Amino acid sequence: MESGDERFRLFVREQWGPLTRTAYLLTGDRGTAEDLVQSALEKTHRRWGRVEFPEVYVRRVMVNTATSWWRRRRPIEVPLLASDAEHTPDAYDRVEQRQQLLAALRQLPPRTQAVLVLRYFEDLSEADTARVLGCSIGSVKSQASRGLARLRVDFAAHPPVRLQGDPT
Structure with missing residues (x-):
């Protein structure tokens, strides 16, 4: 019988790629995406024994965390000149x-x-x-x-x- 930690390790191994892809689409930056996935997995691990649908749970944590990060640090964008947009x-x-x-x-x-x-x-x-x-x-x-x-x-x-x- 697999322990909870072993099931979690297997889940991380199987889901790392898809979760990182989702995180990249949410953040737009590879490094930030990896940070988001790790943060979400850390939060998920704390509740692993009570998580019924881990794929759903970790994505929800990612969305909530990304939203929280987005609210805290909105990027300042400089508009392009018309000549730069050609x-x-x-x-x-x-x-x-x-x-x-x-x-x-x-x-x-x-x-x-x-x-x-x-x-x-x-x-x-x-x-x-x-x-x-x-x-x-x-x-x-x-x-x-x-x-x-x-x-x-x-x-x-x-x-x-x-x-x-x-x-x-």
Whole structure:
């Protein structure tokens, strides 16, 4: 029979990659993401014997911790000059588009950001997202709808650059 600590070690080994990916999407920085995962796992370990659904619990802890960090230290951003925003198509276009998406995602309120990350990047169902966030399915739907609408507005104002010959 496995001990609680051994089950926790196995959980960490299996979930480190997916948790770090979620944390990166929530924070936008690899180092901060790893700190977030470690913080969430530390908090989870303290309650390990009482945690019924560890995947849900640790993601909820990550969202709450990221929100708390976000409130404490909002980044100061310097707007770009119009001349700095001109893009030329190159081989890194998809990477740039993804960076634009992640930057726009980080501008959303923490709760909306968490809903979009869990629903569309982690591919959780509305019910699973609601369970992770401890809210209703209707709340998940409305947050996702508002978040996607805001991202559409952001991308309409600054459309991503397309490669020549790219049909999309």
